[in-house]
Amino acid sequence: MVLHNPNNWHWVNKDVSGWTKEYLEKDLVGIKAEKDGASAEISKLLSQEGDVEVAQRKGKVITIFDLKLQLEYTGKTKEDEAVSGTITIPEVAHDTEEDEYVFEIEMYSESSSKTAVKDVVRSQITSQLRARFQQLGHALMDAHAKDIQHAAGHKPAFTPAKVYSSSSVNKSSEESKSSTTTTTNGKGPAVNVTSLSDQQEFRCDAPMLFQILTDPQRIAAFTRAPPKTFEGARPGGKFEIFGGNVSGEYVELSEPTKIVQKWRLAQWPQGHYSTLNIAFEQNNVDSVTIMRVDWTGVPVGEEEATKRNWENYYVRSMKQTFGIGSIL
CATH class of the missing domain: 3.30.530.20 (START domain)
Incomplete structure (x- = not known):
């Protein structure tokens, strides 16, 4: 939905939480890695909590988001033993640097024979997630900036102000x-x-x-x-x-x-x-x-x-x- 914003002067914002969840499901699910015969792959976005907005302040479009994510991963050991668990990221925010993300990695059924898969997640999967999270702001801008900021020279018809009760x-x-x-x-x-x-x-x-x-x-x-x-x-x-x-x-x-x-x-x-x-x-x-x-x-x-x-x-x-x- 395009938000009416003549001359880009109004302070407006657009909630894009739903779009972000769909984007992350497509972007993160399928990330995989392998090391020394053990493999792991992101299989599901379990939950997304928090807020995501694209906002326009006096002609400048910005993204504002602060999320808590939980992902599910699956994998196999070198001996072909199935492994699954969760990755919780307490904060994915618009101002988080690439080296500041925290990953809480758990297995549904802990055992020493499965730790190699958990190590793959920690050493290989998280680095890919860091890079993907850093691109979220750019993706939001590409998809939604045009909805709240008109192109230069564009002068939309003015809609009379509505009196709200x-x-x-x-x-x-x-x-x-x-x-x-x-x-x-x-x-x-x-x-x-x-x-x-x-x-x-x-x-x-x-x-x-x-x-x-x-x-x-x-x-x-x-x-x-x-x-x-x-x-x-x-x-x-x-x-x-x-x-x-x-x-x-x-x-x-x-x-x-x-x-x-x-x-x-x-x-x-x-x-x-x-x-x-x-x-x-x-x-x-x-x-x-x-x-x-x-x-x-x-x-x-x-x-x-x-x-x-x-x-x-x-x-x-x-x-x-x-x-x-x-x-x-």
Whole structure:
């Protein structure tokens, strides 16, 4: 499916997890090796857990993936004894180097007579898997980049913005009813705006969440890059993150319970900011913290993109990076 993205300015992403599973099944199954009469071959992709996306940020297409894979292998010893087992790779990510993959190799039925096959897997099969994993990002780009980025000079017909009701935006989260008003900040034309809200659970205390959203090193960790601008987490301190696709200014901070920001996406009308209120409510029994988010002043037609990118690039990335929540 091609995602409408005129002039390649919108911050959009495409979930390609299903395509990736099919690709890996074709690419990995059949990898084989032999040494000193013992042989082994990848026979099945048993499971794939995690997320895979192709995203476009202000004209640049990137891949974002973080997977856990389990493969099945079969083989034979020099004496023709059948062997089978699993290979678990805890992390195959877009930023994993070729020498950083970890392989957990197990046999269904361990015995000393079968170790030669396990050695083939460890010494011969894993090196082939490393090389294949390094090509996944390129394969994703080749197959899907064209779906979210238009060719130079191509000017698709503009589709009028759709006004989304709260029920159509992230039904799994608690949201307020959207109320549309017209505002202007003196720097541009009047903008029709609405309100959004979101609620997420994190398995950490409130001070940690507060630090993740105010400390530049932690911000760099979950956004995958240092902030383009960061004047400090203080009232009036400006910031630009995600390569400038998100920018704003801290308005109010009450550690560790509240952060208020002026906040905008790059594709919004020039000079227009929403007000983003973030509240942290900690359960002192099990250190679970609810993060409640309320936006006011979101441009009409930008509701879905705002919520989607908040979920994917803030919430999901924070949970993955710091290990503070189940990724649904």
